[in-house]
């Protein structure tokens with residue numbers, strides 16, 4: 617046995633620690649923006665059927681290009697997309713990593729606007745891509761003018777915009793996406809992990825004639841499919857070709873492909889909880905405001921709540937009550953996932969008692 621200091625680790629990884637929210641076994645888990653409504657038995661059975669079929673072929677490598685799944689994803693997204701414009705991987709984090717492997721690297725620079733998804737700097741680090749973060753405007757918004765100015769000034773090779781933004785819930789307008797695209801000649805990735813909960817339109821509507829635009833999505837949030845690990849993207853077929861160069865051969869297992877196709881076949885059922893989750897999101901916003909806290913507007917399945925005198929203490933006390941939320945490191949704030957109606961009721965009840 618040894619420890620990491622004694623191994624010839626890549627010098628830029630010295631002192632780094634693995635990323636991940638605490639996985640604590642409490643009854644109410646509102647910390648990683650999962651869909652807490654779960655999967656119906658009917659959907660589970662369809663998944664099992666598809667997986668049983670795939671199991672009979674496991675002696676062979678899976679379809680490396682997973683064209684059947686890509687066809688179903690194209691159809692699901694609509695907008696006239698073709699399978700050649702779709703790519704998928706084990707979670708959208710892997711899509712992002714492949715994107716950075718293809719378009720990043722030591723000669724590139726990636727830019728994003730903080731606070732945003734904390735995996736972006738990690739993926740940059742892992743792919744040896746220098747990363748620059750620019751603080752967002754007041755209220756965490758991103759206006760077209762601001763984004764235009766910052767991108768033109770810094771001339772990055774990759775820009776990532778998260779819309780709706782994690783961890784703030786802030787919407788991203790198409791005007792801002794267009795302004796970003798026109799401000800540089802590198803690759804623009806829009807991370808739409810939460811788009812199914814948004815009121816505004818998807819950046820998918822901007823894809824045609826924008827070969828440097830990439831839209832990533834995930835089945836981990838609205839689809840209630842986090843455990844299956846399926847993320848995907850839509851872009852110009854040439855971008856997909858770049859992803860195919862860096863992907864490991866057969867990266868998407870036959871079982872994952874089967875499960876994802878079953879989920880797409882039953883997507884109406886799986887996505888049924890989205891409206892209910894949005895109702896709970898608005899209940900959290902109204903409820904915490906009544907407690908004297910300051911929630912930010914959200915178009916995602918979570919709410920960033922400001923105004924805690926001691927968020928770390930509240931975080932710990934909530935765990936004691938069987939509820940876990942997320943301390944995202946923004947002063948005075950906690951991020952709370954919108955779960956089921958019963959979970960919201962418990963959360964608001966316990967918060968009222970703790971803040972009393």
Ligand SMILES: *Cc1c(COP(=O)(O)O)cnc(C)c1O
Nearest residue numbers: 707708709733782809834836847
């Ligand atoms: C949850 C999340 C993802 C999804 O990650 P998966 O690897 O697909 O589970 C991507 N981007 C953001 C901003 C997220 O919050």
